[in-house]
Amino acid sequence: MKVTVIGSGYVGLVTGACLADVGNDVLCLDIDPAKIALLEAGGICIYEPGLDEIIKKNVAAGRLNFTTDVKRAVEFGTLQLIAVGTPPDEDGSADLQYVLGAARNIGKYMTDYKVVVDKSTVPVGTATKVEAVIRAELDRRSADIEFSVVSNPEFLKEGVAIEDFMRPDRIVIGSDDPNAIHIMRTLYAPFQRKHDRLLIMDSRSAELTKYAANAMLATRISFMNELALLSEKLGTDIELVRQGIGSDMRIGWHFLYPGCGYGGSCFPKDIQALLRTAAAVGGELKVLTAVEQANERQKSVLVDKVVARFGPDLTGLTFALWGLAFKPDTDDMREAPSRVIIAALLRLGAKVVAYDPAAIDEARRVFSHHDGQLSYAAHPMVALDDSDALIIATEWKEFRSPDFDAIKARLRNPVIFDGRNIFDLHDDGLKGIEYFGIGRASRATELTIERVA
Ligand code: UDX
Numbered sequence: 001m002k003v004t005v006i007g008s009g010y011v012g013l014v015t016g017a018c019l020a021d022v023g024n025d026v027l028c029l030d031i032d033p034a035k036i037a038l039l040e041a042g043g044i045c046i047y048e049p050g051l052d053e054i055i056k057k058n059v060a061a062g063r064l065n066f067t068t069d070v071k072r073a074v075e076f077g078t079l080q081l082i083a084v085g086t087p088p089d090e091d092g093s094a095d096l097q098y099v100l101g102a103a104r105n106i107g108k109y110m111t112d113y114k115v116v117v118d119k120s121t122v123p124v125g126t127a128t129k130v131e132a133v134i135r136a137e138l139d140r141r142s143a144d145i146e147f148s149v150v151s152n153p154e155f156l157k158e159g160v161a162i163e164d165f166m167r168p169d170r171i172v173i174g175s176d177d178p179n180a181i182h183i184m185r186t187l188y189a190p191f192q193r194k195h196d197r198l199l200i201m202d203s204r205s206a207e208l209t210k211y212a213a214n215a216m217l218a219t220r221i222s223f224m225n226e227l228a229l230l231s232e233k234l235g236t237d238i239e240l241v242r243q244g245i246g247s248d249m250r251i252g253w254h255f256l257y258p259g260c261g262y263g264g265s266c267f268p269k270d271i272q273a274l275l276r277t278a279a280a281v282g283g284e285l286k287v288l289t290a291v292e293q294a295n296e297r298q299k300s301v302l303v304d305k306v307v308a309r310f311g312p313d314l315t316g317l318t319f320a321l322w323g324l325a326f327k328p329d330t331d332d333m334r335e336a337p338s339r340v341i342i343a344a345l346l347r348l349g350a351k352v353v354a355y356d357p358a359a360i361d362e363a364r365r366v367f368s369h370h371d372g373q374l375s376y377a378a379h380p381m382v383a384l385d386d387s388d389a390l391i392i393a394t395e396w397k398e399f400r401s402p403d404f405d406a407i408k409a410r411l412r413n414p415v416i417f418d419g420r421n422i423f424d425l426h427d428d429g430l431k432g433i434e435y436f437g438i439g440r441a442s443r444a445t446e447l448t449i450e451r452v453a
Contacts, residue, residue, distance in 0.1 A: 001025070001187060004077030006102045008035060008066065010046055010161070010265075011119055011154050012083035017051060018165040020058035022190040028066050029073035039066045047331040047358050050162040074109035079187065082130070083119045083154075092272035094123050103130040106147075107137025114147045115180045118203075119154050121210050121270060123277050127151050127174065127203035148180035151203040153210035158264065159329030166191060171198050174206025211274040215288055218267045220255045222294040228258035228439025229301070238439030239421055258438045260393055260419030261298035263326030263335035268295075299340040302391055302419045305436045306345070309415065310388070315349035320387035320411070322380055323394025323420075324356035324363045331358040333366055337419065338393040346373045355383040357396055384410035395420035404429030 001024045005016040008030035020026040030036050035045055042059065044052050058064035067073055074080065084098035099120050106116055116134065118127055131149045138145060151174030156164045168191055173184045181200055188198060201209075224242065231238040238258050246253040262268075271292050278285045310317060326336035333339060338354075345352050354363060355377045367374050377383035380399065384390060384407060392399060400422050408414045415434040416423075423430060425440060436442045 001079060001183075002077045003027070003079045003081060003187075004029060004073045005081045005083055006073065006105075007082065007084035007098070007120075008032075008039065009083065009085060010048070010158070011156065012081070013039075013044070013046065013055070014048065014051060014156055014161045014165055015081060015083055015119060015154065016064060017054045017058060018162065019187070020061075020064035021054055021166075024063065024187070026058075026064050027073055027076045028064070029070065030066070030068060033068050036066045036068050048161055049159065049329055054162060070105050071109045074106050074114075075111060078113065079115050079117060079183065080106050080110075081117045081119050081152075086120050086122055086269075086273075088269050088272055091276060093276040094121070094269075094273045096122065096126060096129065099126065100129060100133050103133040104137055107134035108141070110134075110138075110143075110145055110147065112145065114145075115183050116147055116149045117152045117184070118150065118207075119152055121153060121266070121273075122151075122207055123211075123273060124204045124207045126207060148175065148177040149203070150175040150177075150180050150184060151206035152184065153206060155210070155213065158332055159327065167193065168197055172206045172209050173198055173200050174203035175200070176202060211270050211277070214267055214270040215274055215285075215291070217255045218262055218271055218295070219287060219291045221257070221259075221262050222291040222298070224256050224258040225261070225298045225438070226294055231439040232441075235441055237425070237441065239425070239437075258421065259298075259337075259395075260302050260341070260438065261295050261337040263299075263333075263337055265332065265334045268292075268335045299337040300344065301438065302337075302341055302393070302417050303344040303348075305417050306389070306391070307348070309434070309436070313349055314345060317349075317388045318351040318353060318386055319345055320377075320383040320390045321352050321354040322356075322383065322390065322392045322399050323396060324354055324359040325394050325396075328394055328396045329358075331356075331362050333359055333362045336393075338363075339366065341391065341393055341419075342367065342370075342374060346370055351375075353377050353383045353387055355380045356394065357398060381406055381410060386412065388412045389415035389417065391417045391419065392422060393419045395422050402429075404433065408432055 003019050003024050003026045005012045005028045008028045012028060016026045016028040038045060042056055082099055082102045084102055086094040089095040099122055127149045134147060153172055171188050175181050228238040242256050245251050246256050271288060275285055275288060324333055324338045326332055342352050351373050353375050360376050414432055418437045421437045
């Protein structure tokens with residue numbers, strides 16, 4: 001099939017590359033000539049495991065092409081996939097100007113039947129707006145050309161997006177047009193595994209499904225984070241509680257990990273947008289409001305622990321920070337807890353030496369005005385030299401089995417604040433280290449209790 005992808009950002013590139021990989025002819029459009037030039041030269045501006053290879057392979061095979069030419073892009077694909085950003089506007093609602101701009105261009109240049117597919121995360125009712133914009137453009141041209149608008153939200157997770165696209169849990173198609181549904185079924189046929197993963201519904205329900213999924217996942221995390229805070233007060237271990245409840249099939253294991261807060265480009269933005277959507281129809285999502293508040297507080301819990309241990313004035317102290325990205329396997333720092341942690345430590349007078357396997361360049365951009373107090377290490381162990389304590393904000397695999405003796409030797413004070421509970425509390429390596437996790441007794445406290453007993 002001939003597919004145009006409008007917007008060559010994260011979702012657009014992954015979608016375009018994966019659709020080309022199963023044999024479609026794909027043309028990716030972007031308004032940014034520098035981005036398109038880089039892609040044409042075999043480069044890529046985002047970090048996503050496996051994406052690089054799959055783009056190169058399909059460009060070489062001639063199935064994946066890039067352009068800044070809007071007219072050419074609209075004429076090219078029977079399928080027009082809209083994968084542009086929906087950033088929050090001033091009040092937190094999703095800003096639809098790029099989505100509707102793409103719709104306008106489709107209406108302006110289309111010459112034959114199109115299936116217009118909304119892949120961007122968009123509020124309920126957007127498919128109707130997209131349809132109206134295209135129809136208005138066609139009317140302006142006095143052109144009578146058929147088209148259909150389909151909602152097809154993506155559920156890609158950064159870091160495993162290729163896997164998510166190639167082997168989806170479900171494919172949500174919002175449409176009531178049998179012809180469009182047939183085309184979407186054909187498009188996704190190579191990604192259906194043993195059983196049918198297509199869920200066909202009306203476009204409004206499809207649009208809400210995306211927000212509901214992210215809101216549900218964020219709710220689980222915030223709820224676990226609240227239980228973790230309670231655990232600290234009660235002297236219980238949230239990690240044991242997590243295992244105790246996760247084994248209940250109705251609860252399950254995923255998204256039950258307490259930590260120093262969720263971040264990323266989706267959860268915070270989508271929760272804001274869903275709250276606005278609810279307010280606009282006179283609804284109130286009390287639970288979700290609390291989820292958001294709990295997460296804001298959670299991003300500061302590590303700093304609270306640092307202050308409790310070192311006092312409110314951190315002048316003269318240096319903290320090694322492992323993990324800048326909002327989660328492992330990405331260089332994305334959007335809404336990352338590390339941003340809140342670094343800003344607070346610097347405000348309290350501390351110096352920070354940060355390490356991240358992928359996000360240091362991004363951090364330099366984000367914190368460009370803090371050169372003096374904030375520096376970066378090329379290796380996690382080097383970050384520890386002359387530091388007073390270690391703070392872990394992201395659970396990169398390479399942090400999980402460190403040389404604890406080297407940590408003790410390099411840190412001025414053997415203190416670890418673990419924002420992702422990546423160590424086993426009973427690991428012998430932690431002996432001699434003051435260890436503060438999330439929702440569990442600190443290792444020092446536990447040793448005291450053992451001694452008393
Ligand atoms: C999310 C959704 O999972 C995906 O379906 C949607 O398309 C986009 O938004 P992503 O933003 O890539 O994907 O990140 P995800 O892996 O979901 O993690 C989000 C945040 O939650 C991260 O900051 C992560 O550290 C945190 N998290 C996740 C927890 O704190 N605990 C958990 O148990 C799981």
